[in-house]
Amino acid sequence: MNIKILLALLRNVTMKSFDKGEILIQVGSTKRDVYYIRKGLVRSYMVDEDVNEITFQIYAEHQVFTNAHSVLFNESSKFYYQTLEHTKVYIVDYNALLKLTSQNAELLELNRSYFGKKVIEQVFQRVESFVFLSPEERYKKFVQDNPKLIHRVPDKYIANVLGITPVSLSRIRNRISKKK
Amino acid sequence: MNIKILLALLRNVTMKSFDKGEILIQVGSTKRDVYYIRKGLVRSYMVDEDVNEITFQIYAEHQVFTNAHSVLFNESSKFYYQTLEHTKVYIVDYNALLKLTSQNAELLELNRSYFGKKVIEQVFQRVESFVFLSPEERYKKFVQDNPKLIHRVPDKYIANVLGITPVSLSRIRNRISKKK
DNA sequence: CTCCTTTCTTATCTTTAGTTAAGTGGACTT
DNA sequence: AAGTCCACTTAACTAAAGATAAGAAAGGAG
Known part of the structure; x- marks a missing residue:
């Protein structure tokens, strides 16, 4: 991989720490940030008509999550993303990531194969578990x-x-x- | 869109007709064909330990389906894909599609945004329906x-x-x- | 058209899940 | 240390789903 691109990538990465209970992504947000969890725990959840919180997914160390509605469908987030512990994350803006990866075939493949696949694989397996189990x-x-x-x-x-x-x-x- | 690329694309598209009950994709297949249903009905299903068939998904006119395990995860298919009616499909080899689209930014975006999104959107909504309904x-x-x-x-x-x-x-x- | 197969419905019984509420045990606060 | 809050368990009841089987209806094959 080209070192120039690697450096450009690193320039776009932010490290952030959050206390337990903090909201990382609000409902309605259209931000296209991609989060990598270095340490900690995050859940995504919705609030229904009766003001009940319903947890949709849980993310732990080394997992990647993002405002999926925004990144995948260009819609605003239907979920809150909230830490369940003190959590340290790396954040990359997805648009910047796209720009960079589109300049480099190797990165493009990495982006597609790693990031995309992880998300999709998870969701797929989840549907299977509901249908079959x-x-x-x-x-x-x-x-x-x-x-x-x-x-x-x-x-x-x-x-x-x-x-x-x-x-x-x-x-x-x-x-x-x-x-x- | 470049007419040369459009022509190249068309050269890679096959039209096929299937009778009711025919298998389009076998379990274990690693073929990376993408199907577009022009007319008809297709279901994907698994066979469990007790030799029961369990239907995973149903696809109708104008929908796109593929050997998802193969295209997305480079694994062999866990599902059979079978027609439920006399069905007419267009078939494109995904590898050929990738080669073509990678030569053209517009097509690349089309491929990502259309094909990818449709599949993912569907799966996402499905998980939501299991969690919330x-x-x-x-x-x-x-x-x-x-x-x-x-x-x-x-x-x-x-x-x-x-x-x-x-x-x-x-x-x-x-x-x-x-x-x- | 008739026979046969497949699909759908209905019934019975058992098991499991939803709902609500009460009780128990920890963790945190002041 | 007592009190408060929250998560988890348990209980009692209701509702719904699974399993199995039998009957009704529909579709296909000859």
Whole structure:
């Protein structure tokens, strides 16, 4: 990779720290920032008509997230993105990233293959888990895929991600532990 | 758009017709063909351990589908793609498409924005429907989004797509019609 | 047109999830 | 250290979904 482009890339990267509970992306935002989590935990969530918060996704260390509605569909964000712990992130403006990568075939491929794929792969697998698995199986898969997360993320958020209620999640846990 | 590139594009497009029930993409295939449905209906499905077919997605006229596992993740297909009616499609090899589009910024953007977005938008909305909606609400949304499909697609396939059983789908219909 | 297959519905029973509320245990505050 | 808040569990009830089977309706093949 061209060192000139690498330097240009680095110039566009910002490091930021956030306290627990801070909002990184607001609903309605059209910013096209791409976040890489160096340390910490972030969740995306929506607020429904009854003012309930519903968590859509959870992101941990080394994961990339972004205002997907803005980057992918040019719409404003439907989600809040909020830290669940003290969190340190690298931020790149997606437009700048695009400009840079379009100048370099290698980077372009990296951008497409890495960033795009990760996001899509995740979403795809998630649909599959809803179509093919029961809530209990989804929970088991979640634990398997994210063994460390269950101790760091409140159950109510995990329940939302699995598409069930916190009460139901608690019962599923109970059921599983009894079977053993 | 450059006419030379347009012609090159057309040289890479094949038109094909399939009878009802034919398999377009086999499980295990690594072919990177992109299909555009001119007329007809296609479903993607998996076969589980108990040899049950589980339908993952349904594609109709003017929709684009492809061996997503192969194109997006460089893996072999986990799904069969099968016609549900006599179906006419245009086929482009994705690799050829990539080569062509990379020579032309306009086409590149078209490819990214149109093909990519459509696929991703669909999957995203689908996850949202599982997280935020009940089975009954999912069914209503499906009818709203695909008013013509319900009369062309067997219920058991729709049930799979919604993540429920055919029996449950029948009951949901019954419930809805009684409420009116 | 009739027979056969497939799909859809209906019924019964069991299991699981949603809802609401009460109770328990931690963590944090003052 | 007592009180407050919040997350999680448990309980009781209702509603809905899964499984299985049987019957009705529709579609296709000969």
